Amino acid sequence: MLNNLIAIVVISFIIVGSLWGIGNLLNPEKENDLDSEGILLIAENNFFNNTNPTLHINRNIPERITIVNKDFVRHDFIVDGLNVNTGYLYSGQDFTTGIASRELGTFEYYCSLHPSTMRGEILVADNK
Numbered sequence: 811m812l813n814n815l816i817a818i819v820v821i822s823f824i825i826v827g828s829l830w831g832i833g834n835l836l837n838p839e840k841e842n843d844l845d846s847e848g849i850l851l852i853a854e855n856n857f858f859n860n861t862n863p864t865l866h867i868n869r870n871i872p873e874r875i876t877i878v879n880k881d882f883v884r885h886d887f888i889v890d891g892l893n894v895n896t897g898y899l900y901s902g903q904d905f906t907t908g909i910a911s912r913e914l915g916t917f918e919y920y921c922s923l924h925p926s927t928m929r930g931e932i933l934v935a936d937n938k
């Protein structure tokens with residue numbers, strides 16, 4: 811009787827495990843959906859996207875921006891003129907926020923921990 815119970819439990823585990831495995835094969839998780847919309851900045855080797863690219867946004871149109879920290883050290887992403895501050899992102903963390911501006915012009919973004927190498931510009935224009 812006890813043996814039968816144990817057998818049923820073991821078989822149940824095997825069946826559930828198999829179904830779970832098959833389900834994962836049929837519906838693989840998306841690995842990275844971050845770059846499907848908006849701006850993606852990767853903080854790596856104390857740069858943003860290797861080159862600290864100039865970001866272009868339209869006036870009065872909010873832009874989604876995601877910062878991913880692929881370094882082992884902390885980084886943040888700050889735009890003083892546009893009230894953007896991610897706070898510290900630890901290794902492997904990411905953060906998505908929005909950037910919007912009512913004013914045309916150029917705004918500086920930077921990492922407060924590495925301002926000498928992690929620094930770039932955001933250009934706000936009409937019809938970027």
Ligand SMILES: [Cu+2]
Pocket residue numbers: 856884885886921922923924928
């Ligand atoms: Cu940094």
